[in-house]
Amino acid sequence: MSSNPEQRPNLYALTWRLPIIFWQLIFFVGPVLFMVAMSFFLVKNYRMTEAFEFVNWSRMLTRGFFWDSYWYTIGIATLSTVCAMCIAFPAAFALAFRASESTRRWAIFLLIIPFFTSYLVRTFSWFVILSESGVVNAMLGYVGLGPYTMLNTNFGTLVGYMTLTLPLVVILQTVTMANIDKNLIEAARNLGCSPLRTIWQVIIPLSKTGLIIAAIFCFILSFGDFVAPFYLGGSQEPTLPILILDTTKSGQQWPRAAVVAIMMMVTLFAIAFTGIALAYRKGKGAK
Amino acid sequence: MYRPTVTSSLFGLNRRQLLKAGGAAVLTTPFVSRAWAATTEINMLAWYGHGEPDVVAEYEEANNVKFVPKYYAGGDNMLALIAQSPPGTYDLILSDAEFVQQLNAAGYIEEMNAADYPLDDMLHEDFSQFPGHWADGKMYSMILRGGHLGVSYNKNSVTEEEAQSYACFWKPELEGKVGHFDWHLPTLGMMSLYDGNGAGLWDLNDDQWAKVQETTMSLRKQVGGFFDYGGTFNGLKNGEMQAMCGIGDWITGVLEKDGAPVASVIPKEGGIQFTESYSIGKGSEKADEAKKFIQYMMSPAGQVKSAQMAAYPGFCVTKAGRAALVEADMAEAKRSHQIDGDSQDPITLIKEGRIHYRDIPQQQTLEDWNDFWSEYKSA
Amino acid sequence: MKQSRSLNFILGIYVVLIFAFVFAPIIFSMIFSFNSQRFPTIPLGEFSTEWYAKVLADPDIWKAARNSLIVSCSTAVIATFLGFCTAYSDFRYNFRFKGPYLALILLPPTIPLIIMALAMLAWLAMLAWLSKIGMSGQLYSIIIAHSVLTAPFAMAVIRLRLNQMDPDLESAAWNLGGSEWQTMRHVIIPFCKPAIFSSLFLTAAVSFDEFAVSWFVSGLNSTLPVVVLEIVQGNIDPQVNAIGTFVFLTSMTLVVLAQLFFASRQIKGIQS
Numbered sequence: 015m016s017s018n019p020e021q022r023p024n025l026y027a028l029t030w031r032l033p034i035i036f037w038q039l040i041f042f043v044g045p046v047l048f049m050v051a052m053s054f055f056l057v058k059n060y061r062m063t064e065a066f067e068f069v070n071w072s073r074m075l076t077r078g079f080f081w082d083s084y085w086y087t088i089g090i091a092t093l094s095t096v097c098a099m100c101i102a103f104p105a106a107f108a109l110a111f112r113a114s115e116s117t118r119r120w121a122i123f124l125l126i127i128p129f130f131t132s133y134l135v136r137t138f139s140w141f142v143i144l145s146e147s148g149v150v151n152a153m154l155g156y157v158g159l160g161p162y163t164m165l166n167t168n169f170g171t172l173v174g175y176m177t178l179t180l181p182l183v184v185i186l187q188t189v190t191m192a193n194i195d196k197n198l199i200e201a202a203r204n205l206g207c208s209p210l211r212t213i214w215q216v217i218i219p220l221s222k223t224g225l226i227i228a229a230i231f232c233f234i235l236s237f238g239d240f241v242a243p244f245y246l247g248g249s250q251e252p253t254l255p256i257l258i259l260d261t262t263k264s265g266q267q268w269p270r271a272a273v274v275a276i277m278m279m280v281t282l283f284a285i286a287f288t289g290i291a292l293a294y295r296k297g298k299g300a301k
Numbered sequence: 302m303y304r305p306t307v308t309s310s311l312f313g314l315n316r317r318q319l320l321k322a323g324g325a326a327v328l329t330t331p332f333v334s335r336a337w338a339a340t341t342e343i344n345m346l347a348w349y350g351h352g353e354p355d356v357v358a359e360y361e362e363a364n365n366v367k368f369v370p371k372y373y374a375g376g377d378n379m380l381a382l383i384a385q386s387p388p389g390t391y392d393l394i395l396s397d398a399e400f401v402q403q404l405n406a407a408g409y410i411e412e413m414n415a416a417d418y419p420l421d422d423m424l425h426e427d428f429s430q431f432p433g434h435w436a437d438g439k440m441y442s443m444i445l446r447g448g449h450l451g452v453s454y455n456k457n458s459v460t461e462e463e464a465q466s467y468a469c470f471w472k473p474e475l476e477g478k479v480g481h482f483d484w485h486l487p488t489l490g491m492m493s494l495y496d497g498n499g500a501g502l503w504d505l506n507d508d509q510w511a512k513v514q515e516t517t518m519s520l521r522k523q524v525g526g527f528f529d530y531g532g533t534f535n536g537l538k539n540g541e542m543q544a545m546c547g548i549g550d551w552i553t554g555v556l557e558k559d560g561a562p563v564a565s566v567i568p569k570e571g572g573i574q575f576t577e578s579y580s581i582g583k584g585s586e587k588a589d590e591a592k593k594f595i596q597y598m599m600s601p602a603g604q605v606k607s608a609q610m611a612a613y614p615g616f617c618v619t620k621a622g623r624a625a626l627v628e629a630d631m632a633e634a635k636r637s638h639q640i641d642g643d644s645q646d647p648i649t650l651i652k653e654g655r656i657h658y659r660d661i662p663q664q665q666t667l668e669d670w671n672d673f674w675s676e677y678k679s680a
Numbered sequence: 681m682k683q684s685r686s687l688n689f690i691l692g693i694y695v696v697l698i699f700a701f702v703f704a705p706i707i708f709s710m711i712f713s714f715n716s717q718r719f720p721t722i723p724l725g726e727f728s729t730e731w732y733a734k735v736l737a738d739p740d741i742w743k744a745a746r747n748s749l750i751v752s753c754s755t756a757v758i759a760t761f762l763g764f765c766t767a768y769s770d771f772r773y774n775f776r777f778k779g780p781y782l783a784l785i786l787l788p789p790t791i792p793l794i795i796m797a798l799a800m801l802a803w804l805a806m807l808a809w810l811s812k813i814g815m816s817g818q819l820y821s822i823i824i825a826h827s828v829l830t831a832p833f834a835m836a837v838i839r840l841r842l843n844q845m846d847p848d849l850e851s852a853a854w855n856l857g858g859s860e861w862q863t864m865r866h867v868i869i870p871f872c873k874p875a876i877f878s879s880l881f882l883t884a885a886v887s888f889d890e891f892a893v894s895w896f897v898s899g900l901n902s903t904l905p906v907v908v909l910e911i912v913q914g915n916i917d918p919q920v921n922a923i924g925t926f927v928f929l930t931s932m933t934l935v936v937l938a939q940l941f942f943a944s945r946q947i948k949g950i951q952s
Contacts, residue, residue: 024860026860026861027769027773029765030765030768033761033762033765034765034766034781034784034785034831035784037827037828037831038784038828038831039784041824041828042784042787043784044803045802045804048799049799049802049803052802078679079675079676079679080675083675083679101698104691105691105694105698107691109695112691112692121699125702127706127931128702128703130885130927130931131706131931132889132891132920132924134891134908134909134920135705135709135920135921135923136705136709136924138535138709138912138921139704139705139708140705142708142712143704143708145535145539145540147539166525166541176701177702180701180702231789234790237792238794240794240892244532245531247526248480248532249483249528249678250525250526250678251678251679252527252675252678252679258794258795259794260671260674260675261671262381262798267671268802270668271798275794275795275798275799278792279791282791282792349910349911349913354738369740372913374913384805
């Protein structure tokens, strides 16, 4: 990487450096800061008026249901991340180490397709597959297993989260592991490491950065998604995104919705920063 | 050394293919044939279904207009949409009756001339001076249709007798099979009626409000989920939910027509009425066109269309409309009990005092009710 | 590396199962789009194309599809441009505040869409109120919002490609007498072409299916996902399955084309 510490950037450098600064400041930083300001506004006669009051904060943060929802959301998003990472790993392992280059490329391209299809429509398909008179229960019925309630439970929510995150996690894990220097793995095997030990002590540490990034993305997506817990989980229990929407349904209460949104953002920043710090920390034995 | 040879033949092929495909696509869009006549576009803000072909196509053909609908989900959503657009964006606004006051207070709607509309042909005297539609002797909204909310149930689990009281929601067999429409207002209104508050269901003092909360909380273990429109339909149709709280014939009617064993009745404690009304957006440049359409919807032909709306049914509010419905579609008239003398005739129910118009809470704020709703969901 | 055949077989089955899980909803959606019943249940009704007829005859859906295309193409161009600028700046330069600079472009994905949607809506409404221009409810407000959301992906893709470039290539070009601008035009951009194309596709894809922000920010000019959401919130109709199938088949075609394009370029690259 040709990095010249510039004394003063010339026009050329500025042309490339400035656009993003302006664009993001106006259209990203602006809205976020405005939202923070909005959390202090008041709603009078169904119109939002500028103010600087803490009532929205005190009201929301003293509500039991807010904290119930908060911890539940963190919990289910963590569960979703663990599930996605574990479910994706064998597939990513197979694609990275056992598949040919072109198979791998086709697989990745195929996994990108769900991004092009409507997430909503896919969620609704699950209704028919998972309902008590649906496909899965019908098939289980043939084998004599009783109808299981899968919708409107945590299981339904998790299925929704998997629909959202699994393709991305598989892709990220595959790309990360495919980029590991194969010689290191060969060396480990030659030195007598069993396959499992190779995975645990060589492959995973080497792909640590990519794996943590995949986990962070998965957590963020699950944390902020409202479709899965609402449609497949029946809002049993409501997560923070559902709470945001609910709050906006009660008389234009955007400021209170902003409070919930800010709490979500702060939590996510904290988790993302911790994760990234872990990802890029030099662990022992990593090369 | 890397030479940036774009494989021009491959790229050229792609370009040609793309052009061919693109041209074909443009020619097959149904627009080209119809669009370039001078049709007037009318922007409509409404619940889903009001701008669909089954309701407006005939009018559009006859009057050379085109409705551009923007659908909202909930009164607050509607207000937000108006707030964020320049005045005059929406020519026609369909809203729930209890939101008309807010629309007017915020200056979103135009005054209407009462003489233009069939106010003397109403099926019930309340309709001509519906609460909230008038302010200072001026009319701001025209009532279009209504629907009743009560006990919605699956006939396989709940008998018609049991459904005569909200108490059936607490049946032990229904544990985990009672669904809620995800809006606090109708459900809490029903709980209030169940507690015996009758006509004062929205006007609760502290004790009554505490009692309503307690009653509602006791239902929690029966609840299988909280659903929006789509989820409600799916739940009832698939049988996951055997009873629903907070809805009425407007949902079960559609399912019934599709053959599902569901029904809605007004229980003895009383039911709630939702009412939909048309207003003209303030600053609209097509106010005359909007007025013409509202008059059409109030005419017998329009009232029939409204009653038969594919998205969700509602009952006619004019006598001429009802007569036209009975003539044009006896089956639907029978199904929705819109026949004079029928014991479940919506108008009869209103006259008997068993129906209460939906309204916002009087002594608590919407926030209070919504907070409790969130608490209920988290329980 | 010794490969156990039975393990490979199991892994193969596992991968197939994963793909089955990912594609099952899509396949079912396609099946239901041909189902005559309005509310799909098992067993299925008859084969029917009425939902497709309904979708194709609805000018609102065509308009929304057109809007979706306009939005995703515009977003792709803007996001790729922003991503390229940032990736190149990151690649070539070290400067103070580089950390915050990168954070500026990489932070948006960490904020859940629903929050971005809320913030965008409020902000654009306020800008509109200040400037008296109707900023929300227009397609360009969606384009702006989407470009903010997708620029990080563009940047990541292009940055990865730049990593593969020989760092001395640029200096070599300068030494041969090229200016910075000429080098950019004749060396860097051609080298990044595959990444630029990938980025265009990727950002277009993300923008195409995005519904949370679009729903909040769009007024009368809906995009296709917003139409789907409206239909689903006010109706229940296999129309959405028909729309979903169209989108799926279109994207399948695009992806296959991109894959063929990319594959042939790789071969050309090896040959030259």
